Amino acid sequence: MTNTQISPNSQFPIVDSHCHLDFPDFDGQLDDVIARAAEAGVTRMVSICTRLRNLPQVQAIAETHDPVFFAAGTHPMSVAEEPMTSVDELVSLSKHPKFVGIGETGLDYHYTAESAEAQKESLRIHIDAAREAKLPLIIHARAADDDMAQILREGYANGAYDCVMHCFSSSAELGRAALDLGFYLSMSGIATFPKSQELRDIFATAPVDRILVETDSPYLAPKPHRGKRNEPAYSAHTAQVGADIFKLSYADFAAQTTANFDRLFAKAAQWVPT
Template identity: 45%
Template sequence: MLIDSHVNLHAPQFDADREAVISRALAAGVRLMVNICDKVSNYEAVRQVAQHPDIWCTVGTHPHEAKEDPDLAAETLVALAADPRVVGVGETGLDFHYDLSPRVIQAKVFRAHAAAARQTGLPLVVHTREADADMGDILEAEYAQGPFRILMHCYTSGPELAARAAALGAWFSVSGIATFKAATEVRAVIAEMPADRIIVETDCPYLAPVPYRGRRNEPAFLPHVLAKLAEIRGWTLEEAEARSEDAFFALFDRIPRP
């Protein structure tokens, strides 16, 4: 089956046609989706979408939003993650490109999420941009306090961080960026990712793959991401689908496999 591991279907871009978008995804063969929380204060909207039987969700705060609750406690995340529809902690991490939250606050909030992942046993959904050294340092330091599963979402960082994360057993997700003409370096990293720990995503409504680049992205476009993954790795489409499905259920093991 096709599985979109990272959607933002609660976003206002879908307010006018959310159910139609979900229907198109199902028609395109996307059987499961994970709706990603952008900030804890928005969790109820995120969870509302996960009432759909084919959609699950996470709980967490994106680094852009870290300043909203700089004292966010791991215990808050753990309590919300008790909901059986919650299958991951995040999206969280470091974004030094936009710096929409102070870097010290991003790191503090990120560490709270890592602690919650450790306590719940749920995977940590990691966003990282232009913060490779700091990200590697924090992941290694937190992992040393007790292991937890890591998903490097929409991975576009360098090979050094990829190697550090892979050494911690991390999974990686491939997005529509892999289809962009200028993304040569991204494709080179994808070619070296651990074969049994690669999943796919759209990150909709953002990052629509070629040939839809510039449009609102949606889960129905996921087959284009999978096709590019297959091309990069030298896999058949069937092999790419089977491998990414196996990797997904190994990571998001709170979701029962059909």
């Protein structure tokens, strides 16, 4: 079991807006992981399905644990290996009461540039589904800033939709393009790394009412847990850095990012346990 240092700010609720609780790293440990999250003040989390074939496992986690919601899509790095989804399929899946976002989708030319055209097609399908389902689009972007900005703008010109740039670590230009469309930037553990000052400077120029916090766990553990398996409880460490970036108290930053999450993920905010 991972030994989690509980945040001294755990009385202030925050949200882990992006994690992967179905990954093998958490096998047999979910009860403990979710309990540690609650102790750290993380009252809700969104577990992301990156391959639609894995949706039953992700959905079951959300159905079993009240604090967990889920989203689904085809990750850009998996597009070449997965059947191309459709708008109708994604919209149909979105009817589940705890299904709160479309994706993650996007473009990744760093690892999978050879599937760029299929990634673009998949991204456009997810944009149309997000618009039709009236749920936020969850974007993964790596080494594809120009194409990403162009497709997001083109999609918006065809009709408004909501969106978050998950684990944002791209250029200031892509960040500004997203913010200009009314989108959100999500802060991960990368923002806590010593060499990420340029990224922290980009976040500092964004409106604080467009910022979310996430872990992307089990990846990208923030300081002081860097190099270890990440988990939702560690959102508190990233949130502390976020508070410092925006010169806010932890309490105020936690309240602001929670309000931001509730505005963007309105379906999660409205959900009531049965």
